[in-house]
Amino acid sequence: MSPNSILADLRGREAGGWGPASTDEPGALRQVDLALVTTSPLTLWAFFRGQVTSFLQAGLKVEVISGPGPKLAEFASEVPARAHSVPFVRRISPVTDLCALLSLCRLLRRLQPAILHTHTPKAGLLGMIAGRLAGVKTRIYTISGLVLMTRAGWQRAVLRLTERLACKLATEVLCVSHSLHQVALDMELCPPQKIRTLGYGGSHGVNLARFNPDSYGPAERATLRARFGIPEQAFLLAYVGRIVRDKGIEDLAAAWRSLRAEFPAAHLLLCGACEAHDPISREAREMLEADPRVHWTGQFIDVMPSVYAAVDAVVLPSYREGLPNIALEAAAMRVPIVATRISGCVDAVQDEVTGLLVEPRNVGELAGALRLLIGDPSLRQRLGRAARDFVQDRFSEQKVTGLLLSEYRRFLAVGEPPVPRVWAARMQAVLKRALDIGGAISGLLATGPFLLLAAAAVRLSLGSPVIFRSRRAGQWGREFVLFKLRTMTEARGPQGNLLPDDERLTALGSFLRKTSVDELPQLWNVLKGDMSLVGPRPLLPQYLSRYTPDQRRRHEVKPGITGWAQVNGRNALTWERKFELDVWYVDHWTIRLDITILWLTLLAVARRDGISGQGHATMPEFMGEVDTARRE
Numbered sequence: 001m002s003p004n005s006i007l008a009d010l011r012g013r014e015a016g017g018w019g020p021a022s023t024d025e026p027g028a029l030r031q032v033d034l035a036l037v038t039t040s041p042l043t044l045w046a047f048f049r050g051q052v053t054s055f056l057q058a059g060l061k062v063e064v065i066s067g068p069g070p071k072l073a074e075f076a077s078e079v080p081a082r083a084h085s086v087p088f089v090r091r092i093s094p095v096t097d098l099c100a101l102l103s104l105c106r107l108l109r110r111l112q113p114a115i116l117h118t119h120t121p122k123a124g125l126l127g128m129i130a131g132r133l134a135g136v137k138t139r140i141y142t143i144s145g146l147v148l149m150t151r152a153g154w155q156r157a158v159l160r161l162t163e164r165l166a167c168k169l170a171t172e173v174l175c176v177s178h179s180l181h182q183v184a185l186d187m188e189l190c191p192p193q194k195i196r197t198l199g200y201g202g203s204h205g206v207n208l209a210r211f212n213p214d215s216y217g218p219a220e221r222a223t224l225r226a227r228f229g230i231p232e233q234a235f236l237l238a239y240v241g242r243i244v245r246d247k248g249i250e251d252l253a254a255a256w257r258s259l260r261a262e263f264p265a266a267h268l269l270l271c272g273a274c275e276a277h278d279p280i281s282r283e284a285r286e287m288l289e290a291d292p293r294v295h296w297t298g299q300f301i302d303v304m305p306s307v308y309a310a311v312d313a314v315v316l317p318s319y320r321e322g323l324p325n326i327a328l329e330a331a332a333m334r335v336p337i338v339a340t341r342i343s344g345c346v347d348a349v350q351d352e353v354t355g356l357l358v359e360p361r362n363v364g365e366l367a368g369a370l371r372l373l374i375g376d377p378s379l380r381q382r383l384g385r386a387a388r389d390f391v392q393d394r395f396s397e398q399k400v401t402g403l404l405l406s407e408y409r410r411f412l413a414v415g416e417p418p419v420p421r422v423w424a425a426r427m428q429a430v431l432k433r434a435l436d437i438g439g440a441i442s443g444l445l446a447t448g449p450f451l452l453l454a455a456a457a458v459r460l461s462l463g464s465p466v467i468f469r470s471r472r473a474g475q476w477g478r479e480f481v482l483f484k485l486r487t488m489t490e491a492r493g494p495q496g497n498l499l500p501d502d503e504r505l506t507a508l509g510s511f512l513r514k515t516s517v518d519e520l521p522q523l524w525n526v527l528k529g530d531m532s533l534v535g536p537r538p539l540l541p542q543y544l545s546r547y548t549p550d551q552r553r554r555h556e557v558k559p560g561i562t563g564w565a566q567v568n569g570r571n572a573l574t575w576e577r578k579f580e581l582d583v584w585y586v587d588h589w590t591i592r593l594d595i596t597i598l599w600l601t602l603l604a605v606a607r608r609d610g611i612s613g614q615g616h617a618t619m620p621e622f623m624g625e626v627d628t629a630r631r632e
Contacts, residue, residue: 033060035113037127039088039120041072047204052081054401088122101126108134115411119144125162128169138411141170142203145322150246163189176323177201179343185476192476198403199549201323201347205400206391211332216309224310228295230267235374238311240271240326244278248317253284255367263374268294271301308333313373319360324348328395331387336380338369354387431591439533440526451520458486461508472538475558479541480530483521487512516605522561534594535560536582546624554582567600575622
């Protein structure tokens with residue numbers, strides 16, 4: 001039986017829809033709340049059906065736009081939102097792209113949407129150009145992935161230029177994950193004040209009712225395996241996605257070559273089609289096709305819950321991702337995954353909690369992680385249970401859709417997005433920078449003699465080096481080197497590890513901390529522009545992955561020598577309270593508030609309040625949600 005007939009038999013489990021499509025007159029002039037645009041109708045149909053339905057049920061008038069194809073008609077038959085076809089193609093085609101741009105401009109002028117929201121790169125670029133030309137006030141571009149991350153030379157330069165243009169023309173840019181957000185900032189694709197990640201990320205979320213393992217029993221598992229000739233008791237590993245080089249298929253083929261001999265009962269299911277663009281090598285393809293224990297579907301699968309119900313683990317050895325839907329869908333079905341430690345995957349998979357992360361392009365590490373899952377059923381069960389809870393807490397379709405709906409309603413209420421004027425934002429930044437430079441120079445001149453005396457005392461007491469250097473996370477998570485006077489020895493225990501802080505802190509170091517003299521070298525960080533006089537305290541880079549989305553907002557401003565948390569308890573506060581105060585500062589910053597904090601800092605230093613956390617010489621390590629889950 002062919003793969004088409006196999007999958008057709010399974011579609012009956014997921015049949016259903018939401019009513020007929022709209023029957024608006026094609027030439028009528030009408031106001032639309034939201035126009036949602038994707039390049040491929042397959043993307044629209046596979047990921048946005050439930051979300052668009054929720055928008056309609058919430059009272060929004062929504063119309064969708066995508067490239068032509070049978071899935072667009074299928075979408076229109078299931079969702080009561082009018083669907084429009086524009087000649088989008090994924091590849092670069094100047095003539096076709098120009099036709100698509102003109103067609104999209106005419107369509108948007110007729111629809112007059114209050115909000116234009118585009119997904120996928122081609123729709124994002126052409127949609128933002130057309131939206132600007134058509135006078136759409138609110139233009140949202142979602143970055144779902146960056147092809148340029150695995151390109152070089154002129155291709156990378158062109159792709160970077162197109163992404164920057166799309167971001168420039170958008171009034172708001174959303175990223176599907178926090179790690180992708182950081183990549184976009186590092187590549188300077190978008191001004192920091194314009195780009196955001198809602199919640200934990202995602203563009204559409206996971207339908208937990210559809211991806212529910214309790215709805216699929218042994219019969220469904222046996223049915224799919226029997227169709228592909230896979231023994232019912234075999235270990236079945238699945239890859240889901242495009243069969244292209246960027247997805248790490250070459251690495252998977254190499255890892256499978258070493259594992260298949262070690263585990264003769266293991267089978268591999270490849271769910272996807274080979275593409276001419278970025279093809280895998282002939283050698284790898286022939287090896288996979290010749291293996292009787294490698295099974296191909298040969299096409300996109302729209303019955304993925306049935307597939308996940310039949311497999312034991314999923315593998316995603318990709319080189320680039322935005323936020324992999326496959327990882328989230330598998331997690332919802334309690335299927336563990338081995339994925340690469342890259343942007344997107346680090347948001348979708350908690351290493352050793354919901355799955356296993358390996359370094360990209362490392363065949364040995366990939367094979368080792370797969371070997372663990374194949375040989376340890378209890379590990380697979382533990383990871384799978386935690387995975388569904390993880391997705392339910394962060395990436396459900398209901399949560400992601402709710403965040404987007406709140407954004408849309410905010411824009412519709414004010415008529416256009418509350419994006420600050422560029423000149424006003426720049427003026428505020430100039431004033432704060434002027435205060436920083438003036439304050440840092442004045443501080444160095446006033447405290448220079450004390451700093452030199454303290455440095456000499458450290459040199460005599462602790463030896464070299466006098467200055468302690470530590471990598472910290474600055475604005476938008478960018479790392480920098482922070483300078484402080486040394487206050488601790490390098491004493492180590494029998495195993496060679498550093499002793500606890502309170503055992504290494506010297507009497508001189510304690511005095512320097514209580515008087516905050518150890519912080520004076522950070523005035524140089526302020527002059528360099530890494531820090532500000534006032535802002536959230538800079539913390540270790542490893543904390544970035546442990547923050548909640550709200551806590552992560554503390555990095556929207558430069559870190560400071562002092563801050564709102566420091567004048568409201570300093571290290572005597574809990575981490576959660578400190579972060580609450582940091583975010584409050586981000587939301588309420590003014591020059592007047594900075595001056596107030598500087599004055600209160602002088603009073604706090606004079607009183608020597610809040611130097612240490614209770615039971616610690618400084619503050620205990622911030623463990624965050626990820627470490628809490630791992631300990632449990």
